[in-house]
Amino acid sequence: MRTRVAVIYGGMSVEHEVSVISALQAVQNMDQAKYEIIPLYISKEGTWYTGEQLLDIDQYKDLKGLLQRSQKILLSREANNRVTVNKDPKPKWGKAYINEIDVAFPIIHGTFGEDGVLQGYLELLGLPYVGCDVLSSSTGMDKVIMKNVYRDSGLPILDYVWFYSSQWNDAQEDWIQKVESELHYPVIVKPANLGSSVGISKAADRDELEEAVELAAQFANKVVVEKMVQNMTEINCSVLGDYESAEASVCEEVLGSDEILSYEDKYSGGGSSKEGGASKGMESTNRVIPAEISEDKTKEIQELAVRAFQVLGCSGVSRIDFMIDKDTDKVYINEINTIPGSLSFYLWEPTGKPYKELTNDLIKLALKRTREREQLMFSIDSNLFSLSKLSGGKGSKGTK
Incomplete structure (x- = not known):
């Protein structure tokens, strides 16, 4: 069957x-x-x-x-x-x-x-x-929580400021000064919990910052302002596995039409790859696979990708997006996508793992997690109602 x-x-x-x-x-x-x-x-x-x-x-x-x-x-x-x-x-x-x-x-x-x-x-x-559980999904989706976890785990992220849109409305001048003193222009402004570059824009001065926050706040009530890397290479790497064992895919270099890879770049442009056969996933994105970076840098990013995946307790397949500051050669984690477009199969085909095998692995990982959880205890046999005289809806005095 x-x-x-x-x-x-x-x-x-x-x-x-x-x-x-x-x-x-x-x-x-x-x-x-x-x-x-x-x-x-x-x-x-x-x-x-x-x-x-x-x-x-x-x-x-x-x-x-x-x-x-x-x-x-x-x-x-x-x-x-x-x-x-x-x-x-x-x-x-x-x-x-x-x-x-x-x-x-x-x-x-x-x-x-x-x-x-x-x-x-x-x-x-x-x-x-299939895929990440409740905690790893929600943590990966919220850029503020994600950045907090990665920062506290010693993973490289860019400096950032975040606030609720209501806080911005109440004290806009204070937040502008905080951004200017801690980050300096230019900055990137993002909704805290969206992907695919929706609601993201660059700000090079106060006027553009106000416009960018207004745009981001249309999509989320939590906004992230991040230091912008002006001379960067964008590298993505996928990870497959769970908390026990995980492996990294090849890396891709993403070529956007502007400093920020837009929604149109990702889904409405033309796809390309060095080998010609691995560009079918988000068919439209301009990409180079494998990324034209050194072996050492590739290994560094793959190791960071696995750490970023496992620190959150992820399962299944995710894609971690990185930025390389070409002026300093430093690598920064941009974000994790716990349900990546086309499940990042185009990053696994070059490793010898066809899409059919990838989907099979994902289903097996889901069933493995279920088997593990079946060994856990989620309830105990007890009847607190029988331990003392109850008083209907009034509750028990002095008991917590």
Whole structure:
């Protein structure tokens, strides 16, 4: 019997379309002899759908029509601990049951999918799932928390200032002075919890800083202002594994059309690579694979990538983005993507790991984590209600 894999994608995120592309590419590269694929598409409004037609990328050109032909669903945990896909609403006649899920494969980038929210829901269902858990997902998604953890772990990051948008509104002049005294211009301004370069901009003076913060605050209520490396090389490296064992991929050099690699650079430009065959992932990004950097620098970045992955307790596959300051030759971690575009398969193919093998490894890692957690105790046999006389809704005096 094939393992039933629910691929969850779409979602309520500015990266919705990228998620659809990544998910369908992954589905095309799963071993159909081993896995029965169940597509679970989440609309931008948060409604869940299933149906074979959702696996055809051309159908998304008429999204409204596609969803009218698809089945709304809900997931349910049954008494025997099975997780089932059911019709929503439940029909008056006939079966609501559609299928059963053995393991979930989330491929939602950004908010409500990469930030631990979806992972928490899957935990409550008791459903094994691919990728990072709640804590590593949420830590990796929040650039402020991520930077704090990396800094305290001795990993190289750029100097930064962060604040809530409400704090900026209440004391804008104070925050401007803090940025100017601690970082100096130019700086990069980012929403704290988005990827794909959305809401990110450069500021070379006060006026541009105000505009950049205003833009970032449209996407997140927490804003990061970071020292800008003006003469840099952007290098990405993927990591596969978990807290026990992890390996790094080849490195790629990303070529943007400006100092900041824009959303358009990543998903709307033209792809390239030295070998010509590894540029299919985020098909559009201009890249050089392997990166044209020294062996020593490659090794340094790969070792930092594995450390950055394991410090957060990541699992599955992630992509860690780096910057090399060409003036000082120093390497800095920019961010970690715990559900990278197309799952970074294009960084693994040059190592001899085809996409089909990568997806198989990810599913095996998910099931390994489940086996480990089954050995843990999450509750104890007790009945506090029998220990003393209770007083209804009034509680017990002097007890905590």
